[in-house]
Amino acid sequence: MSRSLKKGPYVDPKLLAKIAKAGKPEDAQAIKTWSRASEIAPEMVGYKFAVHNGKSFIEVRIAEEMVGHRLGEFSPTRKFVKHGGKIQKELELKAAETQRTQAAAAKAPAKK
Numbered sequence: 001m002s003r004s005l006k007k008g009p010y011v012d013p014k015l016l017a018k019i020a021k022a023g024k025p026e027d028a029q030a031i032k033t034w035s036r037a038s039e040i041a042p043e044m045v046g047y048k049f050a051v052h053n054g055k056s057f058i059e060v061r062i063a064e065e066m067v068g069h070r071l072g073e074f075s076p077t078r079k080f081v082k083h084g085g086k087i088q089k090e091l092e093l094k095a096a097e098t099q100r101t102q103a104a105a106a107k108a109p110a111k112k
Contacts, residue, residue: 009039010038010039011038012033012038014035016043018031018033019047022047025045025047025048028048030048030049031049032050033050033071035071036070037072038070040062040066040067040069040070041067042067044062045062045067046062047061053075053076060074
């Protein structure tokens with residue numbers, strides 16, 4: 001649910017202070033933040049943020065299209081693990097093997 005227009009967008013005041021202290025976006029190093037709920041403001045464009053995902057920091061360079069989104073949207077907290085288990089792994093190995101043999105056959109010179 002979005003925030004009331006009367007209240008305005010939420011941007012952590014400490015984050016704004018870090019941006020002011022950082023200087024120019026080009027020569028600034030990544031700004032570490034745990035404030036995933038902060039909205040991306042136009043002043044943040046060009047800066048690089050290290051957004052915490054609960055385990056580690058993920059670096060995000062802010063672009064013009066990101067304004068209005070939250071910082072947490074660009075730092076996923078869950079890691080997808082493939083479905084399928086043992087059978088799927090065997091199928092993938094067979095597919096990789098056939099690709100290797102086809103590549104080797106394509107590289108080998110044709111005999112007459």
